[in-house]
Amino acid sequence: MPSLKDLKNRIASVKATQKITKAMQMVAAAKLRRAQEAAEAARPYATRLAQVLGNLAAGFAGRDDAPLLMTGTGRDKVHLLVVCTAERGLCGGFNAQIVRLAREHANRLLAEGKEVKILTVGKKGADALRRDYGARIIDRVELRSVKTIGFVNAAVIQAKIMALFEAGEFDVCTLFYSRFRSVIAQIPTARQILPVVVEGGAAAASDAVYEYEPDEAAILEDLLPRAITMEIYTALLENAASEQGARMSAMDNATRNAGDMINRLSLQYNRSRQAMITKELIEIISGAEAL
Numbered sequence: 001m002p003s004l005k006d007l008k009n010r011i012a013s014v015k016a017t018q019k020i021t022k023a024m025q026m027v028a029a030a031k032l033r034r035a036q037e038a039a040e041a042a043r044p045y046a047t048r049l050a051q052v053l054g055n056l057a058a059g060f061a062g063r064d065d066a067p068l069l070m071t072g073t074g075r076d077k078v079h080l081l082v083v084c085t086a087e088r089g090l091c092g093g094f095n096a097q098i099v100r101l102a103r104e105h106a107n108r109l110l111a112e113g114k115e116v117k118i119l120t121v122g123k124k125g126a127d128a129l130r131r132d133y134g135a136r137i138i139d140r141v142e143l144r145s146v147k148t149i150g151f152v153n154a155a156v157i158q159a160k161i162m163a164l165f166e167a168g169e170f171d172v173c174t175l176f177y178s179r180f181r182s183v184i185a186q187i188p189t190a191r192q193i194l195p196v197v198v199e200g201g202a203a204a205a206s207d208a209v210y211e212y213e214p215d216e217a218a219i220l221e222d223l224l225p226r227a228i229t230m231e232i233y234t235a236l237l238e239n240a241a242s243e244q245g246a247r248m249s250a251m252d253n254a255t256r257n258a259g260d261m262i263n264r265l266s267l268q269y270n271r272s273r274q275a276m277i278t279k280e281l282i283e284i285i286s287g288a289e290a291l
Contacts, residue, residue, distance in 0.1 A: 085125030
């Protein structure tokens, strides 16, 4: 049974931890608001860009002269997985859920006889995948020094992916990240970014007739790389908001658990102290009666 001093030290230690988790919860709440605003502000642009791509790509349906970023290499042998996670932990199951989705996807591809290559964005994803897929991690990007996610960070990742694609290092590229829904709900998401998946197609064009200058092919050649960069940028923003939401929820739970532990330890401390006082009184009374 622990002594009163041990219990007192443990209570003080848990109280100090509770202060830290409470402070981290408040910091995460402040960062969450900015990250959520940035993620929500990027969604309309990404949606509109997808519609424009749908209008432009509708004219290339079934044609052989479609841009290479839309048609791909024509093979499905080598897959590049871009796994976006956080640089830090203490955010509940945020990183583990993304890594689990990427691991399941990789195992399924390997079972089908495909080759898998991995590019990690964020330290936690690289650390988690290193044990099982260390030889398949071909590059890693860390954003530890980045305070605010910017379009330039997405452009760096896009440049790495495009360099690998142009060198024939892979056929299909899939992006893994967590889409922000609320503080308690982050959805692990896998999205193919190469070849570019055009949503909407002819339906997006509606009944309107467009004339393009220059032609659709020239516009797509310039627009498709930007669309890939925008996909990555949106994923980074969604990840940032999801990370802060998960950290806020995790630190709130940790603070509550610390409070419950303090209550239990305080009760145990008071009972032990009361038992010790009672024992000392019995010894004093017994000694007095013996005289």
